[in-house]
Amino acid sequence: MVGDVDCGKSTVVGRLLLDSGALPRGRLERTRKLCAEESRPFEYAYLIDALRQEQADNMTLDVARIFLKGARRDYLLLDSPGHVELLRNMATGASHAAAAVWVVSAREGLGENSRRHGRLLSFLGIGQAIVLVNKMDAVGYDQGAFDRLSAECLELLKASGLTRVRCVPMAAFGGENVARPGCMPWYEGPTVLAALDEFDAEPPDSRLPFRMPVQDVYAVARQGAGRPVVVGTVESGSVAVADDIVFYPSRKSAKVVAIETYPQNGLRRAERGMAIGLSLNRPFKPRRGETAAHAREKPPETARKLLASLLWLGQESLATGRRYIFRSGTTKVPAKLDKVVRVVAAATLKGGAERREVRSNEVAECVLRLERAAAFDLASDNPALSRFVLVDGHRISGGGFVRAVVS
């Protein structure tokens, strides 16, 4: 759930909870009572914006995880802040989402920050979205106003690559089109709650090769003898007992003797998402940061110089000459900015002039140079294994995808 400040996003979420029956008994009454005691008007947003400062400022500060029941499935809503200064929190929410709900205001229209949100959705890898045109009551439930604003939103999303989109006109405070149809007879589409149920579950791509970044190696005692177990989570593809696997970037190979679980359940094949351990037929210990791949599948890229697109959130600009930590999978390696290829102002996503640094809240394409070779996939091949973050000092200050290897 994303949207600029004052688009009414938290009111939408509050109404969704109330109208879908997900609020605990007495919660609405208690929130109304607190508002009365503190002499301020009740807002549905207070059901969501739990922090004192959020209620005082009428603004979401950080991502809230909110559970919602639909007719078709349950939802975890990541209600993300809209303010431009809180883009890191918006990006945090969006990076964990399978689909997006983008709230825009019929009264305020599409401002710069709103456009930035829309464009970041597809940048962060989201493939489907609903646009909620909120505050239709403020424009007299006018179909023309809805048509104009939704066309503008669709165009923007389409330009950044997000095409599976549906637009819903609504008025959150009165609950129009939230869980029940509102007073807009010209609109024949679903309510917000019904539109959520139209989202597709993203099926895992079964053609992707096996990848498991090594998290650790544990010594497990069994029948008196200790043996190393390589643990990690299968990020794509699958692995089975007796498979030949190769660790990158070291290129050491081994055969899988057993898939280790506790209690041992005799698992023969492990699939994407499973947190497992592998016993190997060789005594060597791969290190954290290596990635296991199947010997007969396409290997990951291993390189020291790469082209990446990233969102920078650091207070200090991303600049040449400074040392960062590049993290991808479980790899952690010192890195430097080699050059800025193109800064795409996050608000407009248009190419900018030549630059030597990337400022806070900007999206850019850059060349990064790693101190040692790391293993990863390209975004066009296997997005999950192309993700990385850059740590500046002790703080994650940017995140993005590897686009290409630079020779």
Place this chain on the structure above:
Amino acid sequence: MTFLDRLENRSIHVLREAYAAFGRDLAMLWSMGKDSTALMWLARKAFLGRIPFPLVHIDTSFKIPDMIAYRDGTAREWGLDLIVGQNEAALAGCRTFPDGAVGRLACCRLLKSDALRDTLDGRGPRKRLDPRTGRLKPWRSGRAFHAVIAAIRADEEGSRSKERYFSPRSGEHFWDPAQQPPEFWNLYNVDFPAGTQVRVHPLLEWREADVWEYVDREKIPLVDLYYDRGDGLRYRSLGCAPCTTPIESASKTPAEIVAELKTGDLKDVAERSGRAQDDEDRGTLEGLRREGYM
């Protein structure tokens, strides 16, 4: 994989990341409640049988006696490295709510938040389970734990819904929810300046009913206070005896509790409605949690 499998595997991944990042600096909180016991079960799976870090119980001395008996029995059976901390000064000075000296929130702060901070830092008195005798004995060691795994869930109350999987606190354990670093995908924050305390939350996206389904599926042994033992009463949430009240419910098994939560009498009743301290903090635990409450 089922929904529950996905939750389980993600939590195991987070536990392994925490151990890889913090090693000997890491400990896990165990309150003997259903959430932290389920988390301990997950930790046994993550580390293939043996949990490689200590379990810390903050003992307010007002816990329901059955909980302490269950704690000691389970610790012996599972071979846990159990550390128990307590704010002995506050208890000796009778600065508690049951003694009538302070309110509920101040009591929570002294016996839980302060005790937790001092136990992790090593400033406060600590006891450790002696595996040979099965008894607790004073543990004098300077060892501090800079990272602690806690079994909080986002659906419990408002301030917990704002947490991250890896969340930094100040050296004094203060939490500033407005200043949390970004958390991209599963590339969690594990780099912090010296002096930072880190809270790790592997159960963040589990709901109450998910935990009970998992307890049912895995047959995790819990303290029987959670079940109706014949008087039509059971605890839904376990805390200190003076501030926790049982609910009317005839559920005798985890499966019956799942049904009660999903479609039965508890479908729309808040989980912590039997925890009196929540009401005194505007219906949230925000004030306490900013100061370091778990």
